[in-house]
Amino acid sequence: MTIATKQNLESIVGAPRPAKILSVDRNTDDVWTLRLEGQGAFGPGQFNMLYVLGVGEVPISISGSPGKTDELLHTVRGVGGVTNAITSLKAGQSVGVRGPFGTSWPMAAAKGRDVVIVTGGIGLAPLRPAIYHIIENRADYGKVSLLYGARTPKEMLYADEFDSWRETGDIEVLTTVDAAIGAWDGDVGVVTTLIPRASADISDAVAMICGPEVMTRFTVAGLAERNQSKDNIYVSLERNMKCGTAHCGHCQLGPKFVCKDGPVFKFTDVAHWFEKREV
Amino acid sequence: MSTVMDVQAVYTLIDSLKSDGYEVVGPRLRDKALGYVAGTNGSDLPAGLGDDQSPGNYRTRDRGDGALFGFRSSPQSWRRWIFPPNAEVWSARRDNDSFVVDTSAPDSMKVAVIGARACDVAALTIQDKVFLDGQFQDPAYKARRENLLIVAVNCSLDADSNTCFCASMGTGPRVQAGHDIALTEIIEGDKHYFVADAQTDEGSRILEGISGAPAGTDEVAAADSAISNVADSMGRKVDADGLPELMNESYESPRWTVVGERCLSCTSCTMVCPTCFCTNIEDSGDLNGVATRTRSWDSCFTLRHSHIHGGAIRNTNKARYRQWAIHKMGTWQEQFGTSGCVGCGRCITWCPSGIDITEEVTAIREEA
Amino acid sequence: MTQTQGSVAELLKNHPFFEDFAEKYRESLLECGRPVSFKKGEEVFLTGEQANDFFLINKGRVAIQVPASGGNPISIQTVRPGSVLGWSWLIPPHIWRFDATALDDVEGVAMDGRCLRGKVEVDHELAYELLQRFTRVMADRLENTRIQLLDIYGRGNE
Structure with missing residues (x-):
């Protein structure tokens, strides 16, 4: 069987790229913001998978300006093994990045409105x-x-x-x-x-x-x-996102893959499942 | 153009696949069950062996007719050769303050599956949609898939289909798409032959090297009628009409509580299901600064599957069975444009509580 | 606490608490009301004091607080303009259970509890009207308190 290659997204699906940490700033007792070397365009609301060598990978939303592509900001709360490892990193070290993944806030649809x-x-x-x-x-x-x-x-x-x-x-x-x-x-x-x-x-x-x-x-x-x-x-919305590419199946909410169809949803598109328990 | 082959020609076919460089995966008796094993020779095929299956029950039996493919769904499908249960995805090593990733070269082993059932071939085309047709392609799956050859065998021998319900799911008992060669096994008194059809160029090329005669109308008719007979006599069925809509409106059904009390969340159904695709991704590191990422089959019946900070989303067996069943029979349609169930019946046979998905769907339909 | 010149009648009329309140009842309550104002940081009432009034807030915010050691009271809720403060006047033994402190310069109307109690004892229809409004306020506060108990921001997005 011959399968057409859709897009060379191997670096996104597969391995994280190392991104150099420019600075780590503490926001609150348990929240830090990492400033990384930029990686290009992203939409407000999208996330990256951040990886610490040998520790693991977690989805973290991008918290900087979409207009500034020379730096990449991630604000991380240290609440688990991987996030604590991320917030312990220092400027000069690298963190693995895959992404950006997911949908964005409706900046275009909101134009001209409150x-x-x-x-x-x-x-x-x-x-x-x-x-x-x-x-x-x-x-x-x-x-x-x-x-x-x-x-x-x-x-x-x-x-x-x-x-x-x-x-x-x-x-x-x-x-x-x-x-x-x-x-x-x-x-x-x-x-x-x-x-x-x-x-x-x-x-x-x-x-x-x-x-x-x-x-x-x-x-x-x-x-x-x-x-x-x-x-x-x-x-x-938040679900257990492990891969970011809608392959691992963990982040499903009804028919939606939160990593791909979300994390930002029009509420009416998910209300049917969101309003039920244990879905 | 159909060809008629004898038993010896099937063995020759296996030999020819091997000499073409294929690793041949075929059915064999092992651990008291008829499953797919790599390194198959003609003599390994389970001649004369069949099986009996019912909810929570599986036994092999002697058929007494020398059939090579006289079995129903194997305990596991052969999906593991395309989508391995446990695989290293990549490794990385520390490099000063950074790291370097070694992505292993895609698997280039050519695999030929012989004896693939229609349900499992349909399941493969469903997994193709998951791993190849979405926004992102899985490179490892793609590499294995491109090197796969399928010699399918239509189900033609057992009128009593036991736990199977492929006819109602529209996937069998005749293989429909995704295969290279289709065989239909016919045993009529002393006559034992196969009607072979090539579906792809590679399939044609391989069949050309095998001795066989063009099939006559009688032989083609015998094959058609045997397959129709299996389809018509299939005892279990799912009324697939409007099923996604039915399932999507069923979240509050009291039936989920009833089945949730029987479900043990043992994950068996998800391990034997040929379309289940959930994986867990694990990162580990050693003291030398080398880290590996592995990907292994996971199940929505585990607590950790829905874990988020603060706790799991699906805490009860009821919620997990409901998730699995609504996904298979319902939400899969919106995700991938197809049902997630091919009717192979494995989840029924291998459920230790004997939960029967066809019974559950029927109960939900009757309530609605 | 200082008296201001604002007309009680005017203030009652415009306060959301008395929206759609029958004219005859509002008029009968006028004699129980007096305009009040508090400077930013001033105590409106203190835990343990006699609860003789309730307050219709027209301007400024009031913090409901629990006194704590070290002189650092814990703020539980903020009462905003358009809302009412205090219901201990209604429930025996008529003692304030919390502190209330003006967060801004506050203006409003104090309604005398003893005056009100006298009226509702003899006019149960008025009592019903008044209780309905207080029940709504209490239900809102209770709901908000319940949500606060959930620690709803605690769960992060790891």
Whole structure:
């Protein structure tokens, strides 16, 4: 049998390429951002498989600007063997990279419209490229509201950038935490309590949601209460992604391979399965 | 143009494949079962041996008719020669602060499978869609697939199909596509012959070297009728009409709870299924700075299969059986434009609880 | 706590808590209300004090807090303009269970609990109307508290 070669994607399907680490910066107690040598274009919301020699490989979303191809940013929370190995790496060392994989946030579909971004904790990382894209193409979008929740004030990611997003980016950044000790004068409460306060027109805005499934579920309900059409909701979902190429079968959600058909989905395309248990 | 061959010609065919440089994989009695083994000679074929299969049960038996291919689904298909259960994908070694990857050259071994059943050939074309037709091609699978030759054998001998249900899945008992040569074995009293058809140029080339006479209309008719007889008498069946839609709406069915109580999550069904493609990817390293990546068959019945940070998504046997069954019979269609089930019946035979997928689908249809 | 010039009637009329509240009831409640304001950082009430009022917040935010050692209270929830603060006036023994601290300069209306209790004892229809609204507030707070308990951002994307 002779099989036509579709595309020479061997480097993506097969082995990771070593990428030199330019810097490692600590964001919070357990979150670090790695700056790597650039690898070219990617879409906001896409991810790479990051590999540490002999330890393993994990999917990590790209957290830098899609407009800057000379560097590649990955924000990683050290929660397991591989992620702890990644966050222990130092500038000058290399990390293996395969990708980019998956779908992107609907930056084109959102053009000319208000945007509401709802996220929590480390979920802001895959949305930062979308935020950078909006700031770099600000005239293309209407009012933009970022609603961001974290467990505590010190677990807020990229907090040092919020003022510049507000001032130079003309983005409304509303934050809240689950609990605050001491001098926090911001809001306390879950991220869904920020929805009624967004100045973006929720009923017509494109919504981008990234967080654990529980957060996504409550957020979709919260947006629906403000007359948001579910057709305008996009969610980034998490499943066990081992290969990135829709071959290993682990990341299925109903008929979807989250690594290939996602991680960013139009909500209505996955609602049937998302709303059921243990699917 | 069909050819008629005798038993001796089948042995010659095997010899000729070997002299063409093929590793011949064929059926043989081993570990009390009729399975596919590499290094097959004509004398290895299980002449006169058959099998009896029922839910949770498999036994070989003497047929008493000298049939070379008188068996039903083997315990495992021959997919392992295209998609090995465990394979090194690449290795890498430390190089100062970086690493260098050694991607092993694609496997160039030519493999010929003799005695491939229609269900398993159909399963191979389904796996082709998984590994070759998507956005990304699997290079190792592609290399092995390109070097594969298939001598299929239509199921023509056993009217009682036991656990098989290929006719209702539209994949057999006559092999449809993806093979190079198709044989139909006919035993009528003293007469024992094979009707052979070439499907590809390579198949024609090989058949030309084998002694045989052009098939007469009687012989072709006998082959057709024997295959039709097997199809018509197939006891088990799945009503495939609108099956993906039915399955997709079945998540809340109470039937999954019932079958979930019988399922042991032992993974047998996924190991014997010829279309299952899930793999686990493991990285390991040694003290000399050499790391290897291996890929091995995995099963959606394991807890780790759906693991994400915070815990597994499918914690119960019910949820895992449901995932497997809805995938095979339902969501596969949207993913790959085909059913994920070929009706080989292995999951029924090799389930220690005797769970019968045809029974489960029927129950779900009756509830709907 | 200082009195301001804002008209209680005006404030009650515009507050979402009293949206669609029958005119006759709103008028009967007027005498229980008085305008209040708190400076940023000022305590609205403290744990253990008598709960004599509830507050309709019109401007500024109030943090509901638990006093903790080291002078660092733990903030549990934020009450925003348009919402109400406090229901201990309604439930015996009428003692505040939490601290409330103004996060901004806050303006609103304090409703006198004793005055209200007197009215609802004799007018159960008014009591029902009022309780319905408080139940909604409590259900919202409870739901939000439950979501907070889930630690919903804790799970990362490894």
